[in-house]
Amino acid sequence: MDQPLPVSLSLEPSSQYEILKEALQKEGEEGKRSACVPPNDKAVLTVRIKPTEIAEVNISVSAAVDQASQPGCGDGQTPPPQRRDALIKPIKVEAEVFLRENSWSKYICSKDFETGEDSLETWQLTLPSVLVEGSARGGVTTAVGDLLTLTLENLGNLIRMLYGCGEQNMINFAPNIFLLRYLDTTKQNTPQTRTKLLTFMKTGYQRELLYRRHDGSYSAFGNVDDSGSTWLTAFVLKSFQQARHYIQVDTDQLKETTDWLLRLQGTQDGCFESVGKLINKQMQGGINSGNEVSLTAYVMAALLEPETPKDDTIVSRAALCLTNDTSTHPYALATKAYALALQKLLSQAVVTKNAMYWNLPKVSLETAGYTILALMTHHPITNEEKARKIVKWITAQRKGQGGFYSTQDTVVALQALATYEGHLHQETLNVKAVVTANNFTHTFTITDNNKLLEQYQSLPTLPTTVSINMTGQGCVVLQAVQRYNICTRTGA
Incomplete structure (x- = not known):
């Protein structure tokens, strides 16, 4: 006025x-x-x-x-x-000081429930002796009859990472491809979800081109770095080839990227040389700079993408590098199995009634993910029982936002889960999952009509013991998440 x-x-x-x-x-x-x-x-x-x-x-x-x-x-x-x-x-309003989160996840199928069992699963939700008063909160979420619903619901928070360099951008870019492919394969896509995923992909693609070097390779900061990175360039090539089904990708640039990688292959042993550096070593997972065999398996997987032009001589030399390797380490076998064989890898797994995994520090999730990809490549129907046990173990490692421990764990695990569900997507779902805690019972009803809806029920008291029972037909994912705050960074 x-x-x-x-x-x-x-x-x-x-x-x-x-x-x-x-x-x-x-x-x-x-x-x-x-x-x-x-x-x-x-x-x-x-x-x-x-x-x-x-x-x-x-x-x-x-x-x-x-x-x-x-x-x-x-x-x-x-x-x-x-x-x-x-x-x-x-x-x-959030509690002050440091947030802590504990999660429990279970992929449960009706045929797992044997007569006479009191419950399928029991979780102990305990609290530390010292925490910020009133900060404890927890609940049980059912990610319904779909392995990837939690991930879809939390796309924006899946990987808590900035977009400050070419490495970080790709970690946020790749999961969108797996999710979109899975939703298309299982005919569960919606216009809203598709638009969101495509927007993320287009933005990520354009952003990654900022880190493309003049020779076609990629590095954390592009031409500012001394050299392109073998690992990051292979990751980009594989992801962009997969993304071509959904967004426009410059094929001439992809050819330059492929040619740069091929120049790193040894003419005698067929292995690929590791050049360049990574800012975030966690991103390469178990593929370290001293292991040319695992790196070669990773590059070979990128070169074997359907859209990548193939030279039989180059692929044969890479296969020779893998077959000549005498390592029996499960991680090395897992990356090689993605393109070659499974027998030695499966023989070293820890197998229980409802799970299969590899007891390896730091790389157990990646190893399990690559094994699922290999199983689904070779006779998915025959390998369904083995793959389902591995899927159960992977699901149990999931965090509250639908991701996993590290960035590379999340990328490999999501690709594996999407591939598994795409091959073996269940047709009929009609399940009642009953969750019981201290003086508390709640029933989740999961059907084909609401399988993509994330249902949530808060727990009235903490600490508590949660028991899960199930009737009906099909498979669901149940998860409990407990959050609380503590006064010191190094607390529980």
Whole structure:
């Protein structure tokens, strides 16, 4: 307006927060403020509050043109019209200091339940002896009859990583391909989900081109680095070839990238040389700079993508590098099995009634993921039982946002789960999952009609013991997530 405006503001009291009293303020006026706002200007009024609970707190504020609140404001001018407005703004209040999260996940199928069993699974949700008061919260989520629903629901938070370099960007780019391929294969795609995934892919593709070097290779910071990275360039080539089914990718640039990789292959042993460096060593997972065989298996997998032009001599030399390797380490066997064989790898697995895995520090998830990819490449129907046991173990390692321990774990595990579900997607789903805790019971009903809906039920008390039973037909994923805050970074 072209004249001063007397404005009064009032913050509504609430049981969710305490309005702090300012010095010299009268009793009962803690949430009230006023100002004479100059013509065509603004004023900032501050009310201090102290939240009393960890929740989504609704802040209710009203403002009015009130001459009585600012006597003398606009004297001698036409009185302003009386106006009043209100705003309700939800604010998420989190506990102070350091957040901790524990999760328990289970991929359960009806045929796993044997007669006489009291429960399919029992989880102990315990708390540390010292934590921020009121910060403990937990609940049981069913990711329904689909292995990837949790991942789809949390795409934005799946991998908590910035986009500051070519490595970080690719880790966020690749999962979108696996998810979109899976949804198309199982005919579960929706226009909204497809649009979101394609937008992520297009943005990620354009961003990654910023880190493409003049010779066709890729590195963390592009031409600023001394050399392209063998590992990152193979990752980009494989991902971009897969993405060509969904977005426009420059094929001439892909050929330059392929040619750069091929120049690194040894003419005698067929192995690929590791050049360049990685900023985040976690990204390459078990493929370290001293292991040319695992790196060669990784590059070979990129070269074997259907859209990549193949030279039989080059592929044969790479296969020679793999077959000449005498390593019996399960991770090396897993990466080689992706293109070659499974027998030695399976013989070294830890097999229980409902799971199969490899007891390896740091690379057990990657090893399991590559094994599923190999099993699904060679006779998926015949290998279904073995693959399902590995899937159960991988699912049990999942974190609250649908991802896994490290960035490369997440990429390989998601590709494996999407490939497994794409080959062996269940036709019929009609399940009742009964969750029992201390003086608490809740039944989740999961059918074909709601299998992509993430259902959630909070637990009334913590700590507690959660037991799971199931009836019906089909497979579902159940997950419990417990979060709390502690005062020191090194606590529980």
